[in-house]
Amino acid sequence: MLGEWGDFAYLKNVPWKAIDEIIKVEKFNKPLSDVISLDRRLPDYRIKECSSLTYPEDLPQASVIIVFCNEAPSVILRTAHSVVNRSPPRYLAEVILVDDFSDRDLHVIKPHLQQIYPDGIVKLLRADKRLGLIRARNFGAKNAVGDVVVFLDAHCEVTIQWLVEPLLSRIQESRTTVVCPLIDMLCSHTFHYSMNGGGAIGGFKWDMAFDWMSVPKREWQRMTSPTDYLRSPAMAGGLFAMDRKFFFELGGYDEGMNIWGGENVEISLRIWRCGGTLEFIPCSRVGHMYRHQFPYKTDRAYLSLNLKRVAEVWLDDYKRIFYLNRPDLKEKDAGDLTSRLKLKEDLKCKSFKWFLDNVFPELFVFDENVLAYGSVSK
């Protein structure tokens, strides 16, 4: 069967030129996605020690929240199917598909869900105006009933034992721990599932853009086994699990942020500095389809203003370095920050200096402990 076990797939009877034209528009191989089984099997790329771990019987229940906007139905549904197929029913409260006011014809989704999931385990919520990914995630979480909220992008496929055992048990041990799966790659042209080598955690640069980095020595030294969690200064994108009440205690996502971007670094800073920890869990693997471009139009200006909000609220006086990188944003209006600054105060969040010293010492501070900085011209 096409794409079974995450194998490379291609359409025999369609010339590549025609596919190429479609990819130009859709940014991925939509005709191929439409014929690959929604229930295809995937390889198990976990390290072998994962399969022999034992976990407690009584774990919290999860609501899996998947936001989409104009995503192809077969991609959305394959994400949902993989979650239902690979999550034990007793720990899966619901899957919530949040339609962020798509204007493409996605009418096939609802009847499909009614037919395949008559028990209503997969719910479809539609926003009544465009919220943007960030606010749409808050909307999904507000409607969730599970003890834990798990956020996934709408173009993912989860793999064996991804949820309950590694993620939920870790949250049960410590409700202020936010956990991320390891993210593998789904090829946008062939749907090949390929393993991400691991050995990396997340950080960011001074422009507040996420950045992968190699696992520092201090983490290797702390770990007691290859299945142990990896503490990470930042999460990559949108794939994580968190105690639902803790998500709201920490203020959810910043409602002042538009569409997409910056929210992953913002929530990472907030988690670490306001009472939580952030970890990657090696025994949980989720495939994510990377695309070179978004399937829908975004205004890059939104992204910049989101990044400015992160800097203004969370960098304390280190925001000077952010503006060295982004002098263009200095005079821009990033909207009202009052409620986010108040949140930081109410939660008694630790300083950015504390974060640098204790969580992210790898971030190089240009103007501290150096003799000179600036540009050198030849």
Ligand SMILES: [Mn+2]
């Ligand atoms: Mn994505």
